[in-house]
Each structure stands twice: as C-alpha cells, then as structure tokens.
Amino acid sequence: MNYSFEWDVFLRSIGGNETYLSWLMTAWRWTLLVSVLSFVLAFFAGFLFGVFRTTNNKNLERIGNAWTELFRNIPLLVQLFLWYHVIPSIFPVMNKIPSFLLVVIALGLFTSARISDQVKAGILTLSTGQRYAALALGLTITQSYRYVLVPQALRIIIPPLTSEAMSIIKNSSVAFAIGIAELTMFAMQAQEETSRGIEIYLVVTGLYFASAFIVNLVAQFIEHKISIPSSAGARK
Amino acid sequence: MNLMALDFSFFTWHVISTFIIKGLLFSLHLTLVAMAGGIILGTLLAMMRLSSFKWLSVPALVYVTTLRAIPLVMVILWFFLLIPLLTGKTMGAEYSALITFTVFEAAYYSEIMRAGIQSVKKDQVNAGYALGLTYFQNMRYIVLPQAFRNMLPVLLTQTIILFQDTSLVYAIGAYDLLKGFEILSKNYNRPVEAYLVAAVLYFIICFSLSYLVRQIQKKIQIIR
Numbered sequence: 001m002n003y004s005f006e007w008d009v010f011l012r013s014i015g016g017n018e019t020y021l022s023w024l025m026t027a028w029r030w031t032l033l034v035s036v037l038s039f040v041l042a043f044f045a046g047f048l049f050g051v052f053r054t055t056n057n058k059n060l061e062r063i064g065n066a067w068t069e070l071f072r073n074i075p076l077l078v079q080l081f082l083w084y085h086v087i088p089s090i091f092p093v094m095n096k097i098p099s100f101l102l103v104v105i106a107l108g109l110f111t112s113a114r115i116s117d118q119v120k121a122g123i124l125t126l127s128t129g130q131r132y133a134a135l136a137l138g139l140t141i142t143q144s145y146r147y148v149l150v151p152q153a154l155r156i157i158i159p160p161l162t163s164e165a166m167s168i169i170k171n172s173s174v175a176f177a178i179g180i181a182e183l184t185m186f187a188m189q190a191q192e193e194t195s196r197g198i199e200i201y202l203v204v205t206g207l208y209f210a211s212a213f214i215v216n217l218v219a220q221f222i223e224h225k226i227s228i229p230s231s232a233g234a235r236k
Numbered sequence: 237m238n239l240m241a242l243d244f245s246f247f248t249w250h251v252i253s254t255f256i257i258k259g260l261l262f263s264l265h266l267t268l269v270a271m272a273g274g275i276i277l278g279t280l281l282a283m284m285r286l287s288s289f290k291w292l293s294v295p296a297l298v299y300v301t302t303l304r305a306i307p308l309v310m311v312i313l314w315f316f317l318l319i320p321l322l323t324g325k326t327m328g329a330e331y332s333a334l335i336t337f338t339v340f341e342a343a344y345y346s347e348i349m350r351a352g353i354q355s356v357k358k359d360q361v362n363a364g365y366a367l368g369l370t371y372f373q374n375m376r377y378i379v380l381p382q383a384f385r386n387m388l389p390v391l392l393t394q395t396i397i398l399f400q401d402t403s404l405v406y407a408i409g410a411y412d413l414l415k416g417f418e419i420l421s422k423n424y425n426r427p428v429e430a431y432l433v434a435a436v437l438y439f440i441i442c443f444s445l446s447y448l449v450r451q452i453q454k455k456i457q458i459i460r
Contacts, residue, residue, distance in 0.1 A: 003321065073442035074435050075400035078414060082435055085427040166305075173307035177406060184309050188407075197317045205306055205314075212305050 009196040010203070020190055020200075027186035028207050034103055034182060035169045035211070041108030042168065043161075046115025051145060053116065054123045064116065071113035077174050080106040084178045103175040111168055118160045122153035155226060162219035166212045173208075183207060246424045247433065255423075256437075259416025262330060266337055266412065267399045273338035274398075275391065278345030283375065285350055296346070303343035309407050311340050316408045329410035333402075341398055348390050352383030389453040396445050400438070413437070 010021040052064030071079070083102045088094040094102075126149060134144035173184040187204040191197040284296035303311065315336040320326045356379050364374040384391075403414040414434060421430035 069443060070439070073439045073446065075403040075414070075438055077403045077406060078431070078435050078438055081431045085421075085431050086435075089428050170305075170307040173309040174404070176309065184307065184313075184407075187310070187313065191317070198321075201310070201314055201317065205310055208307060208310065209305055 003198060005199055006196055007199055009194050009199055012194065014193075020194070023181075023190070024183075024186055024203065024207075027181055027183045028211075030100070030175075030180060030182040031169065031172050031207075032211065034100060034107065034172045034175055034180065035165075037101075037104040038107035038111065038172065039165055039168050041104060042111035042115050042164070045109060045112035047119050047150070049112065050116035050119025051123070051150065053120045054149075055141070064120075068113045068116050071109050076106065076110050076171055077177060079110055080174055080177060082106075099178050100175070100180050103172070103178065103180055107168060107171055107174075111164060111171070114167075115161065115164055118157045118164070119153060122157040123149055125156060126152055152228075155223075155228060158219065158223045162216065162223075165215045165219065169208065169211045169215065242429055242432075243426070244429050244433070246420075246426060246429075251420065251424075255416040255420045256413070259411055259413040262411055263399065263402045263413040266330075266333055266402045266405070267395065269334050270337035270341045270398055270402075271395050274341030274345045275349070277338065277342035278347075279349045279380065281342060281346035282349035282353055285346070286353060300343045300346055303340055304347075308340060308401055309404050312336050312404060312407050315339070329405065329408040332408065333405045333410045333412075337398070337402070341394070344394055345391065348387050348394060349383060351390075352387035353379055355386045356382045385456065388456065389449050392449045392452065393446070396442055396449070399445070400442060403438075 010024065011019050013019055014023055049064040049067045052060040053068070055061060074082075080103065083106045084099065088097075130148055130152070131144060134148040135141075139147065172182060175182050176185040176188060179185065183204050187200055190200045194200070281296045281300060284292040285300070287293050306314075312333065316327075316329065316332045319332055319335070360378055360382070361374060364378045369377065402412055405412050406414055406418075409415070417430045417434040421427040424430070
C-alpha cells in the first residue's frame with residue numbers, strides 16, 4: 001500500500017481562525033464532557049438501584065431488578081434514539097433539553113444498569129455480620145447502608161467502576177448519531193471534507209487511548225486516597 | 237402529542253416482511269458469524285497469550301489491548317475506510333461489518349477463553365502430558381472442552397452484548413434491524429412508533445436470551 005501521509009491536514013483552515021486542529025480539540029472536550037456527566041449520573045443511579053437490590057424489601061428489590069433489566073437489554077444506540085425521537089414527542093417539556101444532555105441521560109442510565117450490578121455484588125461480598133453488627137448497634141437500615149455497607153462496598157468495586165468509566169468514554173462515540181460534535185463525529189466529517197482519513201482516524205484513535213489512560217490514572221489516585229489502611233489490597 | 241395519538245396501524249405484515257425481517261436476518265447473521273469467528277480466533281489468541289514464547293504472547297497482548305481500548309464505532313469506521321485502501325476494491329457495508337465484528341469480538345472472546353483455560357487445574361494438564369499427549373492434543377481433548385463448559389454462560393452473555401452492538405453498523409449504513417426501523421420511520425413519518433417498537437423488540441430478544449443464559453448457568457452449577 002502506497003500512502004503518503006499529509007499531517008499538515010490538521011493545519012488547514014475550516015473558516016475564520018479555526019483549523020482542523022482546533023476543531024479536534026473542541027471535539028475532544030465534548031467527548032470528555034459527555035463522558036464525565038454520564039458517569040456522574042450512572043454512578044448515583046447505579047448506586048441507588050444497586051442498593052435497592054440488596055435490601056430485604058421485596059418491592060425495592062423488584063424496582064431495582066426492573067431498572068437493571070430495562071436499561072441492560074436495549075442497545076445503547078436504540079436507547080439514545082428513544083431519548084431523542086420518542087420521549088420529547090410524548091413529553092413536550094423534554095424538547096427544551098439540549099441534545100448533548102439527552103446523550104448524557106441515555107449513556108448515564110445505560111451504564112447505571114451495569115454499575116447497579118457491581119454495587120449489588122460489592123455489598124453482597126461483605127459478610128452478613130457487618131449488616132447485623134450495624135443493626136445491633138442501633139443503626140437504622142438507612143444508617144447502616146450510609147455508614148457501614150456502602151463505604152466498604154464502594155472501595156471494593158473501584159476496579160470494575162474504573163473499567164466502566166473507560167467504557168463510558170468509548171460508548172460516548174454513539175453521540176455522533178444525533179449530531180453531537182464529539183470525536184467520532186469529527187472523524188467522520190473531517191474525513192469526508194479532507195479525504196485524509198488515515199491521519200484523522202489515527203489521531204482520533206490516539207485521543208481515545210489518551211482519555212482511557214487519564215481515567216486510569218485518576219482511578220488509581222482515588223483508589224490510593226480512599227483505601228482502608230488495614231485491608232488486603234491497601235498500599236503501605 | 238400524547239400517548240393517545242400513537243398510531244401503530246402502519247405495522248402491516250407487508251411492512252414487517254419488507255423492512256423488519258430483512259434487517260433482523262442481517263443482525264442475526266452478523267451476530268452468528270462474529271460469534272463463531274470471534275470464538276475461534278479468540279481461542280487461538282488466548283492460547284498465544286498463555287504461551288511461554290514471547291513472540292507469540294506479545295502480539296496477542298497488543299492485539300487484545302488495542303482493540304479493547306478503541307470504541308467499536310471507530311473500529312467499524314477504520315475497517316470501512318482501510319479495507320478498500322488495502323485491497324483496492326470497494327466493499328459493501330455488510331461485508332465490511334462481518335469482518336470488523338469478527339476481528340473486534342475476538343479480542344473480547346479471547347479474554348473469556350483465557351480465563352476459561354486458566355480455570356482448568358494444572359494437574360489436568362500435567363496428567364495429559366504424562367499420558368504422552370502433545371500440546372495440541374492436550375488442548376483439544378482435555379483443556380478446551382472444560383474451558384468451554386466453564387465459560388459457556390460468559391461466552392453467551394458476550395454474544396448478547398454482541399447482538400446489541402450490531403446496531404452500531406448504523407455508522408456505515410449497513411442494513412441491520414435498527415436500519416430497518418429507521419427507514420420505516422422515514423417512509424411513514426412515524427419515528428415515535430417505529431423506535432418504540434424497535435426498543436421493545438430488542439428488549440424481548442435480549443431479555444429472553446439472558447433468561448436462557450441464567451438457566452444454563454444453573455444447569456452447569458449442578459453438574460459441577
């Protein structure tokens with residue numbers, strides 16, 4: 001294959017003072033913004049419904065299970081189309097929401113199903129003695145979750161949460177389908193305009209790598225900060 | 237618009253058989269090809285990764301980590317762009333998707349098979365060698381059959397994820413199940429109903445498959 005690289009494609013102007021490079025950087029910021037907001041939503045919703053599934057209350061368990069099954073068994077792209085095409089025409093209030101927030105909702109709730117699984121597993125690995133001891137000390141159910149179970153489960157599930165955070169960055173690429181100007185959308189459009197697909201795809205792929213790497217660093221830092229000194233995995 | 241205004245009457249048998257069945261068949265075709273190809277390629281990659289030869293394990297490690305770090309949509313676009321450049325011929329979106337998904341899923345199946353191979357006790361492998369089996373005979377008759385059985389639920393769960401991911405061929409315009417609904421929504425100008433039915437259909441398929449996987453999991457647990 002004879003392909004001559006033309007890296008200066010990134011310096012070409014797209015009008016005004018903007019170049020493909022500055023467009024690329026804006027696109028990267030969109031990817032990161034959508035990912036971070038989605039993760040925050042996924043984290044809180046995942047925790048809430050994951051905790052529901054470990055309570056002894058049958059109704060809460062059912063709600064938690066239904067939530068998880070609903071958001072796990074529909075492809076992310078289809079969920080995104082539901083939020084974009086279907087929900088706003090049934091609830092006109094949703095028309096006012098900017099489309100990047102619809103991506104955040106879709107991606108956040110999709111991921112919350114997976115996080116709720118991890119939260120449930122994390123809480124169930126704790127010995128039942130922890131739950132009973134908390135209740136014996138006179139804590140209410142809510143307090144025992146707040147002060148005893150959740151803080152420990154959170155530390156246990158940091159490694160799977162980290163890979164979820166990395167998946168969110170990868171999954172944010174579906175946002176191209178509703179026209180959010182993130183990295184994948186940039187790659188598709190810039191390739192069409194310049195026909196320098198290889199250079200553009202290489203750089204965009206590199207930025208996805210870099211984003212995953214940053215997430216990994218942040219996660220390691222957090223894990224180190226909040227580890228319990230006496231636990232098996234803790235660094236001395 | 238409220239819920240009362242929904243009108244599903246355009247879902248006639250003619251519409252279903254023209255738009256939906258065609259897409260569904262391609263989605264299933266893609267899932268089965270990528271599953272079979274991905275598990276075969278993935279098993280080879282897993283064997284390479286567990287090899288003591290660096291020249292086998294390092295390429296497998298690079299293959300798996302690279303593909304797992306890139307969004308599937310990007311991989312789909314890469315192949316759609318690169319294959320014509322490499323072969324000099326243009327390739328239809330459907331064929332391109334078949335190759336892409338096989339290559340991509342192999343990375344994920346290989347991690348499952350690696351865990352499966354490692355779940356077989358070292359004694360079994362040593363016993364095989366003591367009986368005079370070669371490496372490949374050992375793999376063929378002792379390790380892989382057990383690895384497959386131990387990992388069957390995980391392999392199937394990955395296949396359900398694969399089926400959901402086939403909707404991403406949207407990026408290159410291949411005619412899959414979701415595309416069928418999209419065309420339908422445009423032809424009849426009924427996006428709300430079309431995407432609602434799409435979501436329900438995907439949900440029914442994936443939910444029943446994962447129910448099936450849970451049943452298989454229970455069966456395997458009893459045997460062990």
